Amino acid sequence: MTTHTTSTAPPGHRRKAVKAEAGKAKATGNRRSPGSYAVLAAVAVFVLAFLAPFIVILLNSFKTSADFRTNGSLSLPAQWNWSIIAEVWDRVGFTQKLFNSIQISLGVVLIAVLLALFNAYAIGIGRIRWRTPFLIFFLGVNVLPQEGLVYPIYYLFKEMGLYDGKLGYTILVGITYSAFGTYLLSSVFASFPRELIEAASMDGAGRWTILWRIVLPMSWPTLSVMCVFFFVWSWNEFLYPLVLLISNDNQTVPLGLSVMQGQYTSDPTSMSAAALLGIVPMVVFFLIFQRSLTRGMTAGAVK
């Protein structure tokens, strides 16, 4: 974006290109001026202020209650100590919650991606009859509000013995996301090079072979972005786990921590530590998968 694209402009832009050539150094405004540093500083301050809540949480998670009471919520900790965090970790059963979240999210990703791949293979590549109505169906399913489904699901899960278990919940969320994946992948597959598929089927490859050997490897970039996205979404779910995963052994990280809210309102450093424990896993994930995350969002939004 900073690249000063030189004049490889199409003919229609010749006038502009010539002008750009003439005044490139001076008039394109790429010089840094005191004013531009002021703008930079202003934006930096804005972003810092925006991130201040994270900083406050970080500061207070390492304070003792006494430290908090004497010095308030904005000072640096008199001593950085891990005891509150460790205590909250234990009380919440954080190890178990982390394990649950990871297990569920991986399961959701697997189910959602697999179903979406199959659906989109039939719709985008197989071009089955009524593919447009099917696509509209998945699109509709994709926007359904959870609160419109949650009670019957709660009821049915109880009847079927899936209530308060990770398996039923994982399948449910996986199916929910597969609708979005179907929509996204179908549009990707619609522009899949047909010659490849035709050539393969000439060579005698069946539909399974074509799916696993040709379509899957070639759509890996989109699929991997979808995986990252589904993982985050599933990690962050709230209403379904609130209703369907009630026991300590099955709760996810956000659920386990939000329970803290009611229990320890009078214990500020613990509250802060709880928030920190909820923030850290996703920040780590974000730092690792930043590119996929931003790419995934744009992939789904504007084709």
Place this chain on the structure above:
Amino acid sequence: MKTTRHPRPTGYAVFLAPGLLLSLLFLVVPLVMTFYYSLTQWQGVGEPTWIGFDNYTRLFSDADFWASFRNIAFVIVGIAVVPTLLGLFLAALLFDYIGKKHGDGFVSLFRSGLYLPQVIPVAVTGLMWGWILAPEGAVNSVLEKIGLNSLAQNWLGDPDLALWMVLAVLVWMQLGYPLVLFLSGLQRIDPELYEAASLDGATWWQRFTRITVPILRPEVYVVLVTTTIAGLKVFAQIFVLTGGGPGNSTLVPAYFAYQNFFERADVGYGSAISSTITLLVLIIAGTMLTRQAREDG
């Protein structure tokens, strides 16, 4: 539908079967059941009693329901309108000013910072802000430090303030989404367009209104549609921050439905509320999508 000139490849339908069946079973069946419940009086145990549209007429005269809808209008401002406007401005500033003068490093740094709240679990965001806005929380500490004790408030406990606080938290959470989308949309722009415009003497503001905004129209549209739908579904933020209170000052339909399902054992009424939201969401999504399809030609 029958436009293919090639012989239709057969046997692909089997691939659609599992996904379609599971979606019908886990999503469509519950949807129909909710609508059925909404026409009954039911406590969640025993047999539902058919009462026709009584739950819906009850909704119309329920002050809490109307309050939840008024609040949803605010929520949509906080989750859709403000982040879109602010995101547009920031995206243009980062792309057409900071990036050009100070390099892409700053742009991606700022972008990451502003996107961060998007990946944090909503429940944890609520936990964090609930603590910051608490009477003993960080906001009041700051006010005390700078000698404005008189401005300290019980931010989430005051019926006149709570909704505004929820709004502010929503803006904070959502800003990164339009920003990232807009920044990637701006990649489509030929840099020479901006250069030529500045050579012709266009100010930054003119470039913003004449180039940036028109080019980003599809993204703006997508952001407004998706966030408006998300606004109608808002639940976790309210659950964790305020529980709908004080009074009904931050009540939203999803939370109202939840209360009826699981706290008041009034499943029929809760179903009427959630059926109404579902219908609204489908209407909005449908309208927007057909409009978009028509614009695409």
